[in-house]
Amino acid sequence: VGWLSVRLEEIYFALITLAFGMLGYSLIIQDPAGLTNGTDGIIVLLGTVDLGGASVPVGGRRVYYVISAVTVVTATYGVWRVVNSPFGTVCKAIRESPDRAAALGIDVRHHRWMTFILSAMIVGVAGVLRAGLASVASPGLTxxxxxxxxxxxxxxxxxxxxxxxxxxxxxxxxxxxxxxxxxxxx
Incomplete structure (x- = not known):
């Protein structure tokens, strides 16, 4: 999806991204091969996890909150590191003037694609946390x-x-x- 989407710019990028999102939503609602459970979504039951010989009840709200908070803080720090890295500087240059960045020899499409992938990874982590919190992976979230x-x-x-x-x-x-x-x- 990202490989195709980053080939377009401005409003066309937004439109094709939304179109792919709605395509995914439609596929999830149709329940292909019984994978998604249609409009009911997938039930997510959190239980216990064995860590170093100790059983940690991940299903408890307080424990899940701590896990979520640590995950969000870690992901935010990771994104901050990326933004303040040379890759982030190149992405800022592309944001300000893609033509100028291309004139400097930067592969604008490749950097946009990598940024798309990084963004999808962060959104995936957020989706996993949301599904655990709600105890269901609902198709409405897509x-x-x-x-x-x-x-x-x-x-x-x-x-x-x-x-x-x-x-x-x-x-x-x-x-x-x-x-x-x-x-x-x-």
Whole structure:
């Protein structure tokens, strides 16, 4: 998907990415070969994990919260390291002016593709954490409207700042929560 998507730019990139996302959603809903359980989703039951001879109850909410928090902090640090690496500097140059970066000899498509793959890995980790929290891998999470939440949070917080999407997510979700408290606004 990324290999095809990064060949397009601007609105066309966004449209083809959404189109592939909706294709995936449609396939999941149709339940090919009985893999996805259709609209019901896949039940995710967390149990115990044996670590060094000790049984850790991963299904407990507090333990799962700690695992999730450590995973999110580790992933955030990893992304911060990537952004502040030479690869991140090249990606910033591509963001500012793809033509200029290409003139400098940077393979713009390759870097966009690698960024797409890195982003998909981070979103995959988030999906696994969400499925464990909700105890179900719901097909609704693959709908385009779920992707829109991340885009809205990024716009609110600012795409050029590292902490912008994080702040934007908190603001967006808090506003959504506040609106849900008033049925007339909802």
């Amino acid at each position: 709908h385009w409207s779920t992707s829109a939440i991340a885009v809205i949070a990024t716009v609110i917080g600012g795409a050029t700042y590292f902490s912008g999407p994080i702040v934007g997510a908190f603001v967006f979700l808090y506003i959504r929560w506040a609106i849900s408290r008033f049925p007339a606004l909802e």
